[in-house]
Amino acid sequence: MSIPSKVTDYMSQHETDFVRRLQEAVGIPSVSGDPASRPHVMEMAEWIKNELTTLGATVTLKDLGKQTLEGKEIQLPPAILASVGSDASKPTVLIYAHYDVQPAAKEDGWDTDPFKLTYDKDRDCYHGRGSTDDKGPLVGWINVLDAHVNTGTKLPVNIKFCLEGMEESGSVGLDKLIVEESQPGKFLNGVACVCISDNYWLNTSTPCLTYGLRGISCFELTISGPKWDLHSGVFGGTVYEPMTDLIALMSKLVTSQGKILVPGVYKSVPPVTEDEKKLYDALHYSIDDIDTAAGANIALSDDKVTVLMGRMREPSLSLHGIEGAFSGPGTKTVIPPSVTGKFSIRLVPNQTTKEIEELVEAYVTAEFEKLNSKSTMKIEHSESGEPWYTDPNHWNFKAAERATLAVYDKKPDYTREGGSIPIALSFSDALHVSVVLLPMGRGDDGAHSEKEKIDRSNYLKGTQLLGTYLWEVAKEVSKDVK
Ligand SMILES: [Zn+2]
Structure with a gap:
């Protein structure tokens, strides 16, 4: 069964509420790298706990101990472990996102207050630290729950959330927790697949699914x-x-x-093969995309395949x-x-x-x-x-592909990312299940920069995408069983 129209209708009708929710999240300056901001990272964890609890999730804030930062010993932000549903007949999807952000100050060259989500009418996007990395996707998942709970729709899968507040500062403490919680009988044990929404489309118009990351x-x-x-x-x-x-x-x-x-x-x-080159050639990407994202004509080559290989392999x-x-x-x-x-x-x-x-x-x-x-x-x-690479033909990717087709009416690009999300490998190693990277934002979102933004349509359609993905996972798993 596909995502019920009452759920997607609810999403369309509550866009203003969804934007307000993101506004609240961006308004909390949860910068993990700055000891002075640590109370705000803690505040962010509480905010998420409250949102999830209100929507019926069972939430635990896992104490990860202390760290020494700039000579001071301070408390690490907790990992948020939350679950929705425990129906043994349904697959369990593990969702990862992070609630901390990179530092940001008006003096860095922001046109707007970085911790106030600001609508840009000309570009139809929202500026703000964390808007795309990674509060947009994180809040998107909360919106998905909201749309199911408030339309009285049972989720087609069980969900487990693993949300961290130290991603921008080396994910201190999380690896150990993942290994521990993956043991038999523990929180993460038994999940069917993992979904991470913490990267970007290759360009500004074609959704993508990512199956590899550099270390x-x-x-x-x-x-x-x-x-x-x-x-x-x-x-x-x-x-x-x-x-x-x-x-x-x-x-x-x-x-x-x-x-x-x-x-x-x-x-x-490994040496590149002609077949592999064809994969890069097929991607929706041009030298203009990289020049636009960089704000200058500075690509290392005029050949698209060379540039893509430079980033991906x-x-x-x-x-x-x-x-x-x-x-x-x-x-x-x-x-x-x-x-x-x-x-x-x-x-x-x-x-x-x-x-x-x-x-x-x-x-x-x-x-x-x-x-x-x-x-x-x-x-x-x-x-x-370490670098990470997974099988893009797994059903987890098929589910994400069908969700993309349903929401965007486009087949996604299959990409490898130049950046590093070490946690993808941690989940792969500890759980031995497929991990899909299903991004919400575009290639020009400017994560980590003073230009960070998320397009309004990416945020709202992205919420639909995440919700639809869950229904497609349920379909794929029931197919598997038959
Ligand atoms: Zn991120």
Whole structure:
């Protein structure tokens, strides 16, 4: 049975309520990376608990313990484990989303208050931190529950929610919880499939389903020399300068054309086949899409397949910043005593974070020795996550495809994402069931930036999409049984 029209009618009739609900969620500045905002992350968890409880879910806030952030020990936001229904004759769908957001301040260049969902009439979209990442989808699921409960419609599946408040800050504590809760008799055990709505369409017009993600290894490379700031007029030309060594090393990591220079990095990347190239060629994507999303004509190639492969199936290395370097306006003739270069590598299947970290460490150490500097070097890895790839022919994807067809009247693109959602792999490994990434937002949503938005139609149709998906899962599973 497909999603009943009384449910979709309810969704159409309650668009204003759904927008108001998203407005409330965006209004809570649940920035996980800033200790001062931690009470708001907690407030967000309570807000969700309240919404879900009102709609009949059984909700537990799981204490994940404490963390040390900026030298202070603070409480981690809880994982929200919630369930709706426990009918043994129905499949159970596990839904993951995150309720924390990236930092945002008006001074970063926002045109509007980042924590006030603001309608943009010209573009028919809503601006606000978390609008697309990931409060839009999270609230979309709540809307789905709302539409079923308030039309007296029984859900076709049981739902388990696993919602976290630390996704933007390394998902501290969640992996352990997933492993524990996947044991026999525990909360996550026995789910039929997993759905994550936390990525984006490839472009601005074609919905997609995602079956692969790149992993990530983050590095901090520190060069230290003098004990304190030195005056370049006094010490320039007389001492080894950490900044000079750091720039020399960072310039040896990657070329301007994006080729990684660390020897051995490409060793375990499978060669591309002609058949695989056809997959990328078939995707609805153009160089314009990437230039528009970047706000400048800066694609590495004019060939669509090359660009898509660069994002989906090739590793990449990006330089992010230098801590300790002078970065204010004007001139300051200082020699910084210690500087830390930050960079990361996005990994693809067959590469492992361990392998990549060892290769980078050996290479950077050897290159530093060649500099013959009296400064000292230290390389550390911070966050990391393995790449993920799953079978796009699984019934979980078929259900998502049919839901997309029903709501958008379009067959979705099947994509691999350049970003990393390590939790997809955690669920795959712990539960051994299919994980589908079913995004709500568009490729130009600007998650993490000062331009973050969600289109009104993506939010409202996205809510329909998530609801329809549940009904299609029920159909697929009953087919399976027959
Ligand atoms: Zn996200």
